[in-house]
């Protein structure tokens with residue numbers, strides 16, 4: 001098996017290192033390519049043709065996927081095996097949106113636990129909405145306990161929905177300072193969203209907000225606290241009424257938890273139907289992920305395309321460009337889902353990974369990105385593959401704006417692909433009557449190399465169901481990349497060191513405290529902060 005996989009890697013790398021392997025335009029001369037490299041999953045369409053993955057390369061990549069046994073790995077995850085070996089846990093976000101009776105983990109009926117919680121969340125939403133007292137929900141959490149719900153609310157919340165939602169994540173007091181003036185403690189329901197209920201930032205903010213509630217309402221304010229957590233003892237100790245604690249299990253990773261109790265803010269603010277549709281959309285993508293064979297499995301094909309870019313062509317980053325303002329936080333959510341999962345340098349067995357793993361992921365909504373960083377994608381030295389997300393039908397009546405938006409999204413992908421050669425640029429400048437010397441001087445600056453890869457995703461419209469499909473698609477892409485690279489996509493040990501050092505530094509920043517043992521740079525910075533604060 002290992003030998004087969006090495007041979008398959010070898011074949012992929014051989015193709016990627018062949019002269020012209022990064023060229024896309026010659027492949028596009030094949031009129032059937034666009035159709036053959038366009039795939040559907042649920043309501044989504046993905047056009048993977050504007051990449052340099054040739055038919056031969058795709059065959060080699062699929063051979064690699066088979067040799068790496070990625071479908072068996074997928075089935076092991078779905079069977080509730082403890083595939084997150086470094087934490088000794090199953091990985092079952094599939095169960096969060098799956099039907100009753102479908103998933104087990106260890107000896108437990110995982111689906112039963114999920115559906116009991118969903119029933120309780122639904123009943124709670126019904127009571128809160130019927131009560132009419134609460135107009136606002138404030139969700140306190142960070143990382144996976146913040147980004148998914150915040151992204152979904154930005155995408156799905158519309159005027160007239162049951163409650164307004166607010167998010168407090170940064171321990172920076174300016175975040176709470178900016179929020180608190182707009183909130184009425186009598187009408188705000190406070191969710192503390194934390195898998196562990198020990199995250200320093202979240203607990204610091206939870207204390208601030210609990211103090212704010214108590215200042216206005218005495219200890220009766222505690223009745224407005226809700227906890228979303230796996231740590232029931234800690235939620236009790238914090239004073240959250242038992243009936244307002246919504247739990248989940250350790251087999252839900254933080255960055256995959258928006259479908260769990262962590263998503264309660266979505267259900268409260270948008271209404272239960274919206275949350276249920278989000279889960280239904282994710283389930284639709286799960287069905288595709290679980291059933292489609294390798295050559296039609298969209299998350300796998302996207303994973304293989306990424307592997308081609310990262311390992312084959314040596315491209316270390318990827319841009320996510322949603323052409324929909326409502327998806328403004330989608331790149332931020334993907335940053336965690338992808339980089340916290342795939343930013344690993346050792347294999348499951350603890351050996352160094354002999355190749356590059358997760359790329360840097362960044363993005364902003366189009367068209368705004370075009371007026372900031374797209375310059376680098378068009379003319380920078382290293383190509384940056386881009387994911388361009390288009391939504392066919394808007395939920396507003398400004399048709400002309402929407403056509404402009406779509407035209408720009410399509411144009412970016414087209415420009416990246418075709419570039420602009422000497423003849424075209426020279427002719428344009430000459431037509432403008434520019435002097436020959438100026439034409440020659442400006443020519444190199446105005447050339448676009450082209451052959452820069454992009455993937456275009458098309459949604460018929462953006463609603464809870466299609467958003468669920470879109471997010472689940474990327475979750476499954478991440479799963480397959482983890483399996484292809486042989487790394488654990490489900491732990492995050494890399495975030496721990498900074499937390500420990502911050503804990504040690506904290507007392508040294510108290511007024512008059514002395515700096516401990518640090519490198520000279522850190523020690524000098526501590527002294528400078530003390531000096532500025534004393535002044």
Ligand SMILES: O=P(O)(O)OC[C@H]1O[C@H](O)[C@H](O)[C@@H](O)[C@@H]1O
Pocket residue numbers: 142143144145193194195196197198199202254255340492495
């Ligand atoms: O939900 P919590 O336990 O508060 O964790 C919040 C976040 O912080 C951790 O440090 C991890 O890096 C994230 O994966 C997690 O989502």
